[in-house]
Amino acid sequence: MPTIELKNISNFVCRDISVTISNGELLVLLGPTGAGKTTLLNIICGLAPYEGSVLFDGEPIDTIPISRRRIGYLFQDLALFPHLDVRRNIIYGLSTMKRGHNQIEARLDEMCTLLNIGHLLGRYPKDLSGGERQRVALARSLAPAPRLLLLDEPFNSLDIKTRKYLRIEFKRIVKELGVTTIFVTHDFKEAEEVGDRLAVIESGRLEQVATPQEIFFSPNGYKVADFLGSPNIFDCRGYEVLGNGLVKANCGGFTIVAVWDKENLSKIAISPEDIYVSRDEPPGPPINRFRGTIVEEVSHNSVITITIKTKTKDILARIRKEDFLAENLSVGRDVFFILPLRNLKGA
Amino acid sequence: MNQVTKPTRRWEILPVAIFLALWEIIARLNFVPGQFFFPPFSVVMEEFGHLIANGVLVDNFLSSLIRVLIGFFTGSLAGVTLGIVMGWNETTNKALHPIFSLLYPIPALGWLPILMLWFGIGELLPIAIIFICSFFPVLYNTITGIRAVPKGFIRAAEILGASRMEILKTVLLPLALPNIFTGLRLEAGMAWRVIIAAEMVAIPTGIGALLMRAESLIRVDIIIVCLIVLSVMCLSFEKFFIFMEHRLTGKWR
Incomplete structure (x- = not known):
């Protein structure tokens, strides 16, 4: 997995954002609604215009088309294809890469084992529960072995219990695969549970990038402290x-x-x-x-x-x-x- | 499932049976003066058998059917193809939409005089009418269907490595199918209504022409036979597309 570097990224929302994400790291992008979290994800995968540069292992990917950036993106609404069953949803990315039948089947098996979704393969998205849909969407994002995984508040629509369970599951899976990940949330508790490091974003600016503990105990300025709810220290x-x-x-x-x-x-x-x-x-x-x-x-x-x-x-x-x-x-x-x-x- | 649907079907048949019985009784009691104007159902069925046996009905029916099939197939194919292009490509849409929005409101039969002058009285005339009748609604339903596909699915496919053509084939078209089928279903019935009207006015063969001949001979029984055939065909075409739509999209909708 590559090291990801964002260099002076700016657009209509984001302002001069620079951050480096190490190989295999799970960085949580934390901030209130409208802070620019989703926009930054869209910039990284090429869905939004921007100035500056996105580098994978030092190589700029700014001119590479979206379909060839090899990024996994778990949208907030998951965007599972309703007309494809779970199996075809998961292998969609592998099929577009023209992988051979055996290779596709092997990867499908791997994903099913990893996410425990083998029993869902014949079902359509409409017949899945919220948690099952999340796991299928994650499998679809991970199946083509992306160089970077982006997740946009993926557990938002779930109840607290399922959400907590999936967070733990998600972290285990991502760490097992060693995939470099950017996870977006507005919930500090979720962020500290999931992330290796947190990047606090507010009004399109990156206010602080540090470990959850550093951010909680030493918030960099009023904005970060206020977002965290001004903890008593x-x-x-x-x-x-x-x-x-x-x-x-x-x-x-x-x-x-x-x-x-x-x-x-x-x-x-x-x-x-x-x-x-x-x-x-x-x-x-x-x-x-x-x-x-x-x-x-x-x-x-x-x-x-x-x-x-x-x-x-x-x-x-x-x-x-x-x-x-x-x-x-x-x-x-x-x-x-x-x-x-x-x-x-x-x- | 069958246990649930069978009794429902029986109940659907009952009003039809009552209607036919009343028809037979009223006609036999001569409430309407002269059986020529209101023949009993049994007489109509007898004539139906007779028309099949002497080949008149089959010949005229096949003439209409072939015109509808060719006109409807080519019109729908053109509508779907152009609808995909216009729905997918904004430049094409901007270029063609003003022209089509002017032509679309013209009723299919409104084209009849100009088409008669262009093509003459021949097989091409009814086919062209059906083509026009099918083309516009299918075109606009396809455009709507393609445009109604949420952008999130297109983005997801793009990020998963799909090319524009793959996105069209694997995401846009399947998801636009319900809208496309709505257009096809509505126009399948409409094609029969239009062909009958065209045959009544300008073409000497087909069910519409048979209707006109029966009218001039005061053969109400033949007129009713033609109307029954027309009704069954409209219904069958619509049911066929409902069936196809269900087959293709029923699992995931």
Whole structure:
């Protein structure tokens, strides 16, 4: 698989984008709706006009026609051919490459085994479930052995459970094949689960390219932090190992119990929407439970972001409006808040 | 499946049987003065047998059938071919659309006088009329069908390495088939209606001409026989295309 390089890519949406994707790497293009993620994918495969250069192993592919770029593209709506059964959908790319019958059959078998879709071969797309359609579309993209795989929010239309399962499956498959991949999503949780590195794009500009952890703990500027939901980050000075993968960390006046099985825990972070807020003292052991006073509330449609002032740090929490009203919360009110163990991220 | 459809078919036959029975009874009771003007169904069937036996019906029917088949086949073929080109190639569409949009609204029979002058009274005249009758609707349905194919499928095929010709053959044409068949189905029936009209006005052979001769001899029974043949042929052609459409697209639609 080649190393992909985007050099000063610009068009009506994208502005001077440069990034290198290593051989076999899974880069997630992360950004809000309308940021230019799909446009960038279209540029790479030649579907949108652009200035700058796309290079595969140092060779520009800008003048190569779309049909000969050898790119796999999983569209948001999958675009499975409705008039072809699963088998003919999967081998479509191989047939256009004029591969021999034996070669086509061997590759089809390989894809069926890899994606566990052998039992679907005779069916038409209309007779497939959402998850099955995703797997067939992925098989069709992978069958011609593309040099680069592009995925445009492929799991968007699925329910949360199927989505999570397919994410894990997808990563396994892509890593097994070693195919260089660009995966587009607007969901940070999906991005960090799937990607080796994330590229945050906002208003057509690449704001930051780094590992999920680096981006979460050290967002490059306000735009990235805002897109990530302005996570609460605690600087930790020392920690005590409790066993069973748990540590108790001293983070600027907060004693936080977190899951950590590596060395040198220096930061703990949590997203505002993961914090549990209550007016009354919650039941259970007082682990990761703190007190503070609401000093600000900002309403965004059905969600309210509140700032909770504590002795040492202001904490952002995001809760549903109906919960806010049910708890009778307001500015000036003392509250309890809990940092759930499973939602804490360490660095 | 058969268990479900069989009773339905029986119920479809019942109103027809009642209609034929009423026809027979009313005609026999002489409610309409003179059996010449309203012969019973049994008399019509008797004449039907007679016309087949003496070969009059078969000869005229075959004349009409051959004209319809040749005119409809060539007109549809030209319509589909040009429709594909116009649907696929914007330049061709821009060049030809203004001309066709002027010609399309002219009823097929409106061409009859000029075609009579050009081709004379002969076999070419009805075939040309059927050609025109079939060509335009099939052309526009094909253009619509090709253009209605979502761009995503074309992009997907292109990215998967398909050439323009492969995209046309493997994506555009199959996906445009439902629209093409709509045009074919509608025009298959229309071709029969038009050929009868043309034969009644200008051509001395065929079912339409037989109708006119029967009218001049006040042979209502023969007129009804011709109308039954016409009805059956319109229905058969339409059913044939419904069947073909189902065969070709039923699995994936």
